[in-house]
Amino acid sequence: xxxxxxxxxxxxxxxxxxxxxxxxxxxxxxxxxxxxxxxxxxxxxxxxxxxxxxxxxxxxxxxxxxxxxxxxxxxxxxxxxxxxxxxxxxxxxxxxxxxxxxxxxxxxxxxxxxxxxxxxxxxxxxxxxxxxxxxxxxxxxxxxxxxxxxxxxxxxxxxxxxxxxxxxxxxxxxxxxxxxxxxxxxxxxxxxxxxxxxxxxxxxxxxxxxxxxxxxxxxxxxxxxxxxxxxxxxxxxxxxxxxxxxxxxxxxxxxxxxxxxxxxxxxxxxxxxxxxxxxxxxxxxxxx
Ligand SMILES: [Zn+2]
Numbered sequence: 001x002x003x004x005x006x007x008x009x010x011x012x013x014x015x016x017x018x019x020x021x022x023x024x025x026x027x028x029x030x031x032x033x034x035x036x037x038x039x040x041x042x043x044x045x046x047x048x049x050x051x052x053x054x055x056x057x058x059x060x061x062x063x064x065x066x067x068x069x070x071x072x073x074x075x076x077x078x079x080x081x082x083x084x085x086x087x088x089x090x091x092x093x094x095x096x097x098x099x100x101x102x103x104x105x106x107x108x109x110x111x112x113x114x115x116x117x118x119x120x121x122x123x124x125x126x127x128x129x130x131x132x133x134x135x136x137x138x139x140x141x142x143x144x145x146x147x148x149x150x151x152x153x154x155x156x157x158x159x160x161x162x163x164x165x166x167x168x169x170x171x172x173x174x175x176x177x178x179x180x181x182x183x184x185x186x187x188x189x190x191x192x193x194x195x196x197x198x199x200x201x202x203x204x205x206x207x208x209x210x211x212x213x214x215x216x217x218x219x220x221x222x223x224x225x226x227x228x229x230x231x232x233x234x235x236x237x238x239x240x241x242x243x244x245x246x247x248x249x250x251x252x253x254x255x256x257x258x259x260x261x262x263x264x265x266x267x268x269x270x271x272x273x274x275x276x277x278x279x280x281x282x283x284x285x286x287x288x
Contacts, residue, residue, distance in 0.1 A: 016287055145189065245274055
């Protein structure tokens, strides 16, 4: 079985991206896995602090591992946006393949200091755990938005600076970097987010020499994805679009079978809705 590090290296060489999809429950997990399996591509399951508390930190780790082993499948688990060293440590101890320390709202120095602490812990844990860090603020909520979130500015000077990015990566030793390149968490109502800055993406990728991660991919166009992936992005995160699909699937399951009380029956359309969205995204990311 390839490690996540090997999978990412291969994605970089093939100029494709590994899809990262968030889940809150086993319906989401099966929806994502079935989509990836149908295309035979690797996939990363993401759980934010809230999502992993809902499923159970150790429980989600065992669930993903069980699929990896039973199907001999490259499915990985990432601790999405984690805001403290303690919670990074908890995820590493629970067996996650990668963690994100999100210090985007801290000062540059504080962000470096805690990210470095996370990298040191990962290196000493006895497994190959990847650490991702955030540089540049892109908002925090995975929902449908009426406007671009407060504090997210899309002008050139607010995007991640390639020189600062290089300094940050050298100082911390992180494996992956999530920059601000015109992206933001959540998606605008109407479904089309502003374009990404591809020139800046390439400049950052060239400067840091490690895989870039595109967050807030919900709402970005196919063309944006293609260009970003061709210029250094090796992982794309999708959350909001899956949440919307899950909820719509759930509503269908409940309204079409008003007398049904078996959750495994009325939840089936929710699994299918997640699967369909994920499959569509994985096709772009993997150029299929
Ligand atoms: Zn994110």
